[in-house]
Structure formats: structure tokens, C-alpha cells
Amino acid sequence: MKKKLWVILLVVAMIAGLGVAAVAEEGVTDTEIHIGQWGPQTGPAAAWGSVARGTDAYFKMINDQGGIHGRKLIHHMFDDAYNPAKTMAGVKELQEGTGMFAWVSGVGTAPGLAVKDYLMERKIPWVGPSAGSQHWITPPQKNLFAVYPLYYIEAQALCRYAVNNLGKKRIAMAYQNDDYGKNGLQGATEELARLGLKLVASVPVEITDTDVKPHVMELKNSDADVVLLWTSVSHAVRLVGTSAAMQFKPQFMSTSTCSDFPLMIHISKGLWAGVIAATFGELPDSTDPLLQKYKKEAFDKFAAKDERWGLFYYAGILFAEPLVEGLKRVGRDLTREKLVQTMEGLSNFKGIGGSISYKPFDPKDPMSRQGMKEVFLVQCEADGKGKKLTDWMEIK
Amino acid sequence: MDMKRDYYEDVQLFTSGVAVFWFGLLIVFLAAFPFLFKNYYVYVANYMAINVIVAIGLNLLVGYTGQISLGHAGFFAIGAYGTLIFMTKLHLPFLVALPAAALVAALFGLLLGLPALRLEGPYLSIATLGFGLTITQVIGRINLFGGRQGLHAPELWIGPWHLDSDRDFYYLLMTLTVILALGARNLVKTRVGRAFIAIRDADIAAETIGVNLMLYKSMAFAVSAFYAGIAGGLYAFVLRFIEPEIFTLLMSILFLAMVVVGGLGSIFGAITGACLLSWLDLQLRNILSIPYVGDWLEALSKSYFSITGVSNIQFIIFGLIMVLIMLFEPYGIFGFWIRTKKYWKTWPF
Numbered sequence: 001m002k003k004k005l006w007v008i009l010l011v012v013a014m015i016a017g018l019g020v021a022a023v024a025e026e027g028v029t030d031t032e033i034h035i036g037q038w039g040p041q042t043g044p045a046a047a048w049g050s051v052a053r054g055t056d057a058y059f060k061m062i063n064d065q066g067g068i069h070g071r072k073l074i075h076h077m078f079d080d081a082y083n084p085a086k087t088m089a090g091v092k093e094l095q096e097g098t099g100m101f102a103w104v105s106g107v108g109t110a111p112g113l114a115v116k117d118y119l120m121e122r123k124i125p126w127v128g129p130s131a132g133s134q135h136w137i138t139p140p141q142k143n144l145f146a147v148y149p150l151y152y153i154e155a156q157a158l159c160r161y162a163v164n165n166l167g168k169k170r171i172a173m174a175y176q177n178d179d180y181g182k183n184g185l186q187g188a189t190e191e192l193a194r195l196g197l198k199l200v201a202s203v204p205v206e207i208t209d210t211d212v213k214p215h216v217m218e219l220k221n222s223d224a225d226v227v228l229l230w231t232s233v234s235h236a237v238r239l240v241g242t243s244a245a246m247q248f249k250p251q252f253m254s255t256s257t258c259s260d261f262p263l264m265i266h267i268s269k270g271l272w273a274g275v276i277a278a279t280f281g282e283l284p285d286s287t288d289p290l291l292q293k294y295k296k297e298a299f300d301k302f303a304a305k306d307e308r309w310g311l312f313y314y315a316g317i318l319f320a321e322p323l324v325e326g327l328k329r330v331g332r333d334l335t336r337e338k339l340v341q342t343m344e345g346l347s348n349f350k351g352i353g354g355s356i357s358y359k360p361f362d363p364k365d366p367m368s369r370q371g372m373k374e375v376f377l378v379q380c381e382a383d384g385k386g387k388k389l390t391d392w393m394e395i396k
Numbered sequence: 397m398d399m400k401r402d403y404y405e406d407v408q409l410f411t412s413g414v415a416v417f418w419f420g421l422l423i424v425f426l427a428a429f430p431f432l433f434k435n436y437y438v439y440v441a442n443y444m445a446i447n448v449i450v451a452i453g454l455n456l457l458v459g460y461t462g463q464i465s466l467g468h469a470g471f472f473a474i475g476a477y478g479t480l481i482f483m484t485k486l487h488l489p490f491l492v493a494l495p496a497a498a499l500v501a502a503l504f505g506l507l508l509g510l511p512a513l514r515l516e517g518p519y520l521s522i523a524t525l526g527f528g529l530t531i532t533q534v535i536g537r538i539n540l541f542g543g544r545q546g547l548h549a550p551e552l553w554i555g556p557w558h559l560d561s562d563r564d565f566y567y568l569l570m571t572l573t574v575i576l577a578l579g580a581r582n583l584v585k586t587r588v589g590r591a592f593i594a595i596r597d598a599d600i601a602a603e604t605i606g607v608n609l610m611l612y613k614s615m616a617f618a619v620s621a622f623y624a625g626i627a628g629g630l631y632a633f634v635l636r637f638i639e640p641e642i643f644t645l646l647m648s649i650l651f652l653a654m655v656v657v658g659g660l661g662s663i664f665g666a667i668t669g670a671c672l673l674s675w676l677d678l679q680l681r682n683i684l685s686i687p688y689v690g691d692w693l694e695a696l697s698k699s700y701f702s703i704t705g706v707s708n709i710q711f712i713i714f715g716l717i718m719v720l721i722m723l724f725e726p727y728g729i730f731g732f733w734i735r736t737k738k739y740w741k742t743w744p745f
Contacts (some may be wrong), residue, residue, distance in 0.1 A: 041708075041711075042708055042711060044413065059601075075479050078681055078682075079710075080681075083642075084635055084637065084642060084680070085634075085635060085678075086677070086678060088439065088634075088635060089436075089439060089440065089443065089678045090681065092435065092439050093435045093436045094438045094561075096434055096435050097434070097436060110546065110637070110641060112643065113548075113637040114548070114563060114635045114636065114637050116637075117636055177536075177537070178543065178545065179545045181714075182545075206533075206536070206537075207536075208533065278678050296580075304698070
């Protein structure tokens, strides 16, 4: 009789245990929250690998300070070498093997687009894809929260500054012939139309172009006094260098992707001085207390020995901040649905970037899932430092 | 031991009852695979199957005909883009769009095969390399193909069957892979296959006995491109998103490596080579999580190769494995298989 009782008790306990296991959210235990991220550490985009490493240090800092409501953030990061097939493999392996609660950042448009449907169909939150593509919000997805300000907002801000503050009228643009470049082109065209102007030249640059003399010649012939550079870092440097060699000296302006000034000064051998760029994160030597805190408590403590404190590194923190804020606000009873609801309530949240706000999900409003709409402008000085030209400005 | 006494003995698909048995077992295993393993491995199997199709096709060209190609990523891209364009713009069903796109790839293969008649070895590899690089450039500049923004794959329907999971797609993919593998095996046993092999062994001798070099060399390119085209079309649905930058030179080189590592001039070799390299390609990023060895490799990487130790080591291991295979088994995995077979047949002598 006693034996039977034990068996019954055991069965009841097991069923109860199963019940609890079924209710608990995937990727969350009593002590852990599992977050996934990919980032190229090798391959053509390895320079952006520091984004994922920045997030890693940030999570370690949070864990060091006690975690979030008693839970540690377990960061699963893998190298996809910027190859979408590998991104897909890694995401599936982690999602179906370990079970991620949410995904954060993830560098690159193509790798991100390859896994977007997979994550969205499973209703897994994904915060801060690390590319300013419009694909993330057109159409908006309930579980996808974009952070990176759109490239066209940056182009608008630069055009507005060139016309209103510098009094320039002849603006030209060299843009990479892809999603990124065309996005900037659209922003510049729209903003100039609003100001009653037109681009005096728009020159497409292919990723594989090695000689940019014809491009510079076209820009020079247009007699432009401002040239917007919406290209890769290497092309931007080449364009500025070739222009100097060809005695063409307009005011160059560029995007956040080329706003890591110490790096730009180094590879352009000083020619980047004077260039104005839009940027979405505080400057590396800013006195912003939060940025200083991250430098001291995340970077100094947890970064690898030879790691550099630069924009890409703390961009990894910037993209993850809204997710961490969301997790904090949800509280101890953490589910994906609650996280999404809480994130929708973020309004004017301020980290080390511009202020971030989301709205309740509206399939017709892309801006309901676009967090940051602010940038500020900064000018590169000869020693690689940045001079702040404007405060945060929101483009509407 | 393997003496053939009759022509029909040479052309039959299976050489013995044992072969039929193992083939049957393989089919049963493939059918049960998605139920035995986690979904992630189903995705890996899909990725492998696609590479197997390309490798079989490339082996017909490199291994059987002796023509080298470093431009197969180009045919692969044509297949991928062609399938999506035929489906979204012309509204063709998948099962029509896929072979149609592969035929377009075959047509390009045929065109590339013509200049290849006068080229050999390193000259031919440079010509095909140029083709591979050109194709992605051209695709990137045409707005119909989405330019550099790429294309999204539409929902996949075959009749009433909606393929929306890796598992559904797996069955379609495996069926096609088995059909194409058997097709290639049949092809090399026919007159055409013999002509290919004759050209590889001695093209002038082949011509003197009546093999039309122009016809068969360009046919080898066309057939090989057709296989790559089919694989490309399927790849577009595995990723569900394609853009020109995916189809890089590195991809072409990886395809060639699969064939060489597997064993030139053998269908079995192409299959095993493709499986092994695809597996390594996807799995080596986990190398650092192997107990003890991983820690040691990470320390090594940190001190010499990268500041974080998360990465570069996988490419070094990948290269090392390939070098070792070539060094100790020049005929690739197929050579290893043949030696093992011989060893057991004569065992214990």
C-alpha cells in the first residue's frame, strides 16, 4: 500500500513538474536569460565584429552587477563570416538546441534578412539589427524592434545643415549602388526638394570599383561645393584622396558608418580632417556619464587586451540597451509577450544614443517599430577627435 | 576481381545485390532522417544536399571531362535568380520555373564551353573565373533582379502542398538529389560519358577515334551548369533571400574543393566530398566549444591570430584538413574508400 502511495505521489510530482516546464518561457530559467547574437569575426565584414564583442562585455557588466531581477544574461554569440547560409545555420542551431529567449543586434543586411522570417514566424523578439536598412520596418513586424536610425534620416540632417547653417547651394552625392547608398540618396533628394534645391550630381559607386577618378571627375565637373559620401569606408577614403590629388576641395559629408574618426584619419593619412559626419552614438571621448560608466565597467574590465574603444565597439552596447531596459521593466515574470508589450511602451528612453521610442504595433506604421529617429553632426579634427556641431536633432 | 565480360555488365546501374541492398538502406535512412534528428540537422542536410547536386555536376566537368571551372557560383546564381524571377514575374509554378532556370544556366554553360574548346588548365580556369565574377556584377546592376538589394523568395507551393518548413523542403530536395545522382551515374555509363572520359584521358586520341570534341566539351559544360542551376534554384528557397554578394569567388572555390577532396571522376566521391566540406563549413565555428582542445585553440588564436580568439582558427583547421587529405590520399575520400574495400576483400592476406 505504501509503495502504491509513493508511485502515485511520484507520478503527480512528475505531471506537476511537466506543467511548470510547459508554462515557463523558452530561454528563461530561474537564474538565466539566454540571448543570441551573430557577428562576423572573419570574412569581408570582420571590421564590424567588434559590435558583438561590445554586447558581450555589456552583458558581462550587467551580470557582474547582479543581473536582471536575479537572472544572469547568457550571451550566445557566433561568427557567421557575413555568410547568410552560416547565419541561418547558427541561428537555427542555437534556437532549436539551447533555445534563445530573444535575439539582439546581428550585423549585416543580408545575414539578417535570411533569418528574419524564421524568427518572426516563431514570434521571437529581435532587438536592434545592426544595419540601417528599411527592410526591418517595411513592413513592420510585431517582434522586430529596429534601433539604428535610418540612413535617409542621416542624409536629411546633413543636407539641412549644409543649406541652413553653411549656406551651401550646390550639393552632390556619391552613393554605393545598393540598399544602403540608395537609402541615403532618397533622403538627400527629398530633403533638398523640400528646400527648393536639387542634387547637382549623383554618382553611383560599385562595391568592386577600384579606380574612382571618373567618379571624382564627374563630381568636380558638377562644380559642387558639398559632396555627400554614402559609400563603404574604403571608397569614402579613396574618394577623398583622389579629390585631393585632383585639386577638388568641397566640404565632404558622410554617414555614421564612416564616423569612427580615429580609424578614418589613420587610413586616410590625415585627409579625413574637416569631414562632417552624422552619428548615432556619443563620441568615444565624450564626457557623457553613462558612456564613461560603460568604458570603465564593461570595456576596461571585460574587453580583450588589444580591443579598441571605438564607435563600433560601443554600438554593440547601444543596440542592446533597449532590450535590457525592456527586460528590467518587465520584472521577474518574464515572457516574450510581456517583453514586446513593455518595449512598445518605451518612450524617450535615453542610453548612449539618441532617444528611443516605440509605439503599439500598427502594421501600417513603420515608425511603430523604428526606435531611434535622432542623429547629431560632428566634424573630424586633424588628430582624429570629433567636434560636435549640433545637438541631437530629430528629423520629421 | 572487377573484370567485365559483357557490355551490359558495364552499363548496369547496380553492380551487385549487395549494392542494391545498401542503396535501399540509404533510401530508408534518408526517408526517416527528419524524424530521427532535430530540425537544425534537417537544415544542415538540406544545405549538404544542395552542395551535393553542384558537386556531382561539377565532377562531370572536372573529374570526367578534365575541364576545370572556377565559375560555378555564376551558374548557381543564374539558377537562383532565374527560379525566383520565373516564379514572381512570369508566375510559373516552382516545378516548371526550376528546370527552366537550370536550362538558362545550361545555355550559359554551353556558351562558356565554346571558348573553352581552345583553352586548357590554368587558361581555362581564368576564363571561367572571369565568367563567375562577371555574372554577379551584371546581376547586381539590373533592377529586374533587385540590384544589390536582392530578392525574397515567394511562398513555395507544389500543387496543394505548401512547403513551409525545413522538413517539407527536405523531401523535395532529397528526391531531386537522388534523381540527379542516379542521372549522373547513368550518364557516365552511356556513350556520352565514355566520350567525356576519352576527352579527359587524351583529347587528340579521342578525336581521332571519332569523338566530336566541340560537341562533347560544350555539352559537359552545359550539363554541369544545369546541375548548378538546379542547386541554385533550391538554395534560394533554403535561404528565402538572395543577393549578388552571396555568390562569391570563394563559393566557386569551395565547390571545386568538394570535388577534389571527395575524389575526381567518381559520383560517390563528389557526394562524400560535398557532405564533408559542407559539414565542416557550418560546424567549424563550434570548434572552440570542444572540451580542452577548444580552450587550447582559443589561447593559440588569441596569442597569434585574433584579439578575441573566437574565429580565425576555424579557417586554419579547415585548410589543414584539406591539405592533409590531399597529402595522404591524393584520390580523395573515394581513394580512401577503394583502399579500405581492397583491404577487406583480401583480408587477412
